[in-house]
Amino acid sequence: MTVIQDQARAVREEDAFDVARVDAYLKQHIAGLAGEPTLKQFPGGASNLTYLLTYANRELVLRRPPRGAKAKSAHDMLREARVMGALKPSYPYVPAILARCDDASVIGQDFYVMERLNGTILRRDLPPALGLDRDGVHRLCLGFIDRLIELHQVDITQPGLNELGKGEGYIARQVAGWSERWRQAATEGSDPCEDVLAWLDANQPGHDNASCVIHNDYRFDNVVLSPDNPLDIIGVLDWEMATIGDPLMDLGGSLAYWVQADDDPVFQSFRRQPTHEAGMLTRREVIAYYGERSGLDVSGFGFYEVFGLFRLMVIIQQIYRRFALGQTTNPQFAGFGDAARYMGKRCRRLIAAAG
Known part of the structure; x- marks a missing residue:
């Protein structure tokens, strides 16, 4: 089967760095790298930057923050690498971390390097080459949700994971924190949305549903499908916002990106994953399936759906x-x-529908 990979492109001038310095650093920390690497940049992603380093005998992926990044919690490369390393033994879909760098003399910022997973990453539309009919798309969708449920079932008492969270009160901290981020991100002409902030504050649940590892950016374009079987997810990427938190908040964040076939044209124009395809579950069906498989009560999911969309708005x-x-x-x-x-x-509109 043909592998439908993201194609790395020439590095944007503003995102360039000294490849020779990185090469020297990596050869001190990763055995067996041969030759001088070529550097390209993956176009996807609007937060941290992702690059492809190609050696004569190996491909590596480098992650670093954008220049001018101030939000430490959203761009902490070393934390992201620690989370991935701690999670890998329990959740095999995490790419292996190969090197971490906190030496500012290399590129001026922290970064890490991980293995490249060869497989298909789904973007806006489902590639015909995958050969999936409606039933295949349906099974792909269920498998995608199942991998999220598996993540939420990881034992968080393990070393490296147990210190990620701050305990009970995750929902309240998220509402307060993202509301403050929204106010700080204001620009000329932006909508203050104080009514939305007030509704979230007044309607947040009184306690967390559970405490588990949550990805916080779980989407189809953050999973890698096997080159041999598109129904087999072999990797989950982009762990920069992973933490210990409430699983329904994670699902709400994922559904903020879930554009379905009957959504309005403007929301359709934002679609970045093939959730509109025949065979994909609707948002209501995703919620019901997750509730059935996880055993959690999803009857009052309106808050989580609004918060997920609000958080995306802030980002x-x-x-x-x-x-x-x-x-x-x-x-x-x-x-x-x-x-x-x-x-x-x-x-x-979601608030009005939720009553």
Whole structure:
């Protein structure tokens, strides 16, 4: 079967770094690297930056924060690498960490290097080459949700995982923290959304449903499908926001990206994964399936769905603020201000539907 991989491209000038310094560092920490590496950049991702280092005998993936990044918790490369290393023995879908660097003399920022998983990453549309019919798409969808449920069942008392969380009160901390981030990310013309913030504060559950490892950015474009069987997920990527928290908050965050076939045209234009395909579950069906398989009560899921969309709105606005301040010139971010305003309106519609 043909592997449908993301294609790395030439490195954007603003995201370049000294490849020779990185090469010298890696050869001190990873045995057997041959030759001088070539460097390319993966175009996906709007937060941390991801690169492909190709040696004569091996491909590696390097992750680093964007220049001008201030939100330490969202761009802490060494924490992300620690989480991945601690989780790998219990959750085999985590890529292996090969090197970590906190030496600012190398590229001026912390970074880590991991193995490259060869497989298919789904983006906006389902590649015809996968050969999936409606039933195959349905099974792919169920497997995707099952991997999230498996993550939520990992034993969090293990070394390296047990210190990630802050204990009971995760939901309350998230509502307060993301509300503050929203206010700090404001730009000229942005919607204050104080009514949305007030609703979230007033309608948050009184206690967490459970404490488990949560990914916090679980989407189809963060999983890798086997090159031999597209129904087999072999990797889960992008662990920068992983922590110990409430599993329904994780599911709500995932559903913020879940654009289905009957959504409005504006939300359809935001779609970045093939959740509209025949055979994919609707958001309501995802919630019901998760509740059935996990045993958690999902009857009052409205709060989690609104919060997931609100959190995505904050992330979009934070990125737009960096663009507005000239900290990034990536043209794909120019419309993020309008996108954040639309998300505020969508939050209000969900609030009205939730009563």
